[in-house]
Amino acid sequence: MATMTPSTLRIGRRYRPGRLAKQYDAVVIGSGMGGLTSAALLSDLGWKVCVLEQHYTAGGYTHSYERNGYEWDVGVHYIGDVGAKTGTRQMFDYLSGGTLAFAPMAEEYDRFYIGDKVFNAIAGKDQFRANLVRQFPREEKAIDRYLKLLAKAGRAMPAIGMRRALGFWQRILMSPYLLLKTPRFLFRNTWDVLSELTDDKDLLAVWCGQWGDMGLPPKQSTFLVHAMIVRHYLHGGYYPVGGSWRIADSIIPKIQAAGGEVFTYAEVKEIVVEAGKTRGVMMKDGHFIECPCVISSAGVANTFRKLLSADVAEHAGYQKKLENVEPSFAHLGVYIGLKATAVELGLPKTNFWIYPDNDYDAAVERFMNDQHAAFPVVYISFPSAKDPDYLERHPGTATIEIVAPAPYQWFEKWRDETWGKRGEDYDALKHALGERLMEHLYEKLPGLRGKVDYYEVSTPLSTNWFGGYQQGELYGLSHTPKRMQQKWLRPKTTVPGLWLTGQDILTCGVTGAMMAGVLTATTIVGVRKIAPLMKRIYS
Ligand SMILES: Cc1cc2nc3c(=O)[nH]c(=O)nc-3n(C[C@H](O)[C@H](O)[C@H](O)COP(=O)(O)OP(=O)(O)OC[C@H]3O[C@@H](n4cnc5c(N)ncnc54)[C@H](O)[C@@H]3O)c2cc1C
Known part of the structure; x- marks a missing residue:
């Protein structure tokens, strides 16, 4: 280092x-x-x-930080729904006075490594469907029913917003409309809703392959949030130009x-x-x-x-x-710098999601109880490959970021120590976890071994320090069905x-x-x- x-x-x-x-x-x-x-x-x-x-x-x-000539983001890897004149894009354009541009990622915006199988998500509603059908030809009907449920969730969004904004009496007055527009299944857990469509465990795992985007595996999360995230990226992932x-x-x-x-x-x-x-x-x-x-x-x-x-x-x-x-999961971040460009290194504009197998909930439970168990999810993002402006700011270099869950409790005993001076045992734990995560990167991109110039690891205490989240929570409150109601x-x-x-x-x-x-x-x-x-x- x-x-x-x-x-x-x-x-x-x-x-x-x-x-x-x-x-x-x-x-x-x-x-x-x-x-x-x-x-x-x-x-x-x-x-x-x-x-x-x-x-x-x-x-x-959304802040970024620089060290040693590299620049990393702490909480933005891709944004959806901004490739056309959507409501989301119009709001970004308004807020930024039109000065914020977005660069599209690859058509394959997310790749899911599930055990020894590889699946992916492809940009565009029709392409997304066709790709799923190609991967699961016997599940075409289930896939169509799934897409219909996503569409229903999309139509419920204005009413979801209204439920939050209206005053007490207005809500009472509007309650028949609100109930009609926000059917109960939206607030069931993701697994219960999806497992009624198919019993193909790999298909279920692919549908839920972005669970890290809300921080809860399918048996704990709310279907509404699952649907919102999948819909958000359905037309592809975008990256803010300039970081x-x-x-x-x-x-x-x-x-x-x-x-x-x-x-x-x-x-x-x-x-x-x-x-x-x-x-x-x-x-x-x-x-x-x-x-x-x-x-x-x-x-x-x-x-x-x-x-x-x-x-x-x-x-x-x-x-x-x-x-x-309750608070959402806390996480580890690995921030990596390399002294060659993304093109020279062949880094993709695709996020990697790496899972030990297709039972996400069981993997989370194993890991939360045993630090040495396999990481239930390892997410790898290549920001310098996504940002067409990166080399203007940091010529001849590239960056990679890895995110994985880790309970706050593993680090809590150092919470009152000063940032950067938490002692050798803290550094040793960080190093051990960081090395394990780096191995996941090398496994998927073996050509990078020996080319990493610098990396550092953040823990839930880092999130607490820069974001003020008391338990280092990744996404604020956990997106359980109870929270969403x-x-x-x-x-x-x-x-x-x-x-x-x-x-x-x-x-x-x-x-x-x-x-x-x-x-x-x-x-x-x-x-x-x-x-x-x-x-x-x-x-
Ligand atoms: C690792 C990671 C990856 C993510 N990736 C993506 C992604 O790819 N795409 C995406 O859309 N979203 C992503 N997110 C989620 C997204 O970044 C957040 O949901 C969103 O930015 C939260 O915005 P916010 O305004 O609610 O809160 P925050 O951005 O957390 O802002 C709250 C602010 O309040 C400040 N604060 C707290 N207490 C005080 C105080 N007492 N006095 C003054 N200030 C205080 C904090 O310092 C903080 O700056 C990711 C998040 C993480 C952690």
Whole structure:
């Protein structure tokens, strides 16, 4: 391994109390996709918004970092639904003022290594179907029934959003419509729904081959989220040109143009509530920012367990509600640098998903109980191959990223140690796990052995450090059927002036968090006020 040099890639403005405006219309906690989207929409409606980010750079999981001449993303490997003028693409174009471009991945955007068999997903609805039928010719009917279920889930999406945005009485009034549009099967677990279509275990495994995109294997996850993810990538995977950090970089000017700002190194210690109403936020440095409208994008667990006082959270009923949800899996990341280009190394624009066999749930259980069991999933992504701009920034180099689950508890004993100084036993554990993951890479691409210049491993403690997630959770709340039915996971809280946004409100994913941001801004100002802006965006 090479010696480390620190990261230089930083966006947002460093927080100092003297840099704050006298008054803001809204304060947003967290500069992830959810927080930035709400902030940008409100800014366009004339609000002055202050976004406060505890990390050294803005973007949350969309941030990138540099070390030793390489650049890696921490939470974006591909985005779907942006190859044509879709609603998703229109929202990205609006937020970025048209400055964010997306590069298509290979037609084969995902490849699934399941035991010793290889399957894949091919871009385009017809191509996706034809490819599945080619791989499972006897299952054509099941495949068509599966695609119909995905379409039904797609049609339910507006009603799912409405369920989160409407007020109590509006929901009661609309309940016949909402029930009709959101059939019960959407909230069953993925395995139960899919195993009614076929008993071919390999086909089931291929359908669920992207389970890592929501962090739960099929017997634990909600069919609705499964369907949303498969549909999201159905027309292929895309990568933000210039790297994932460009997402936040392209949105921030909209917030600044309205007099707002995105501050980094700006940790909020407490959301201050007095006489039952939101008063503002107390910063870690003791500075109080007064503002009657606070939007938390820091995750629901952080908001109600850490940022609100226990009294207020208890009184508002959130302590009890939190018992119905749990954190998603935590993960390991391996960030790899090579001194040759993606083309020279033959790196693909295809993600690899590597599974020990076709029983994903059993593999997860084995691994969670035994660190030495096979990794239940190893995901490998080749960002420098996907980004047509990468060589402009880092000539003559390439990068690879590996992601795999790992329980937070394995690392918890080092949680109070300083980043980078957690001691030899921590480093040894990281190294051992990292080496095992590297072997998966070499097994699939043997030509890379001996060519790796540098790699480093992140653990759930790294996620805790840069994202503030207390259990290092990969995707905020776990996407169980129970979570997806929690009516309180909505922008409006029971504390006047406090609003929620981000991946816990709808689902994980850059687009999930972005749509939560849209929902939050809409709920705050009301449909009537935001309608002209939406009309402009979706015209
Ligand atoms: C390894 C990995 C791979 C992924 N791959 C993809 C992918 O390929 N495609 C895709 O669409 N999605 C992917 N995702 C998911 C996606 O990145 C997230 O779901 C989404 O970006 C979450 O956005 P958010 O705004 O909800 O939260 P975040 O991005 O987590 O933002 C929350 C922010 O709040 C800040 N914060 C927390 N507490 C405080 C505080 N007290 N004061 C100030 N700030 C605070 C945090 O530092 C953080 O920046 C991936 C995620 C991970 C972890």
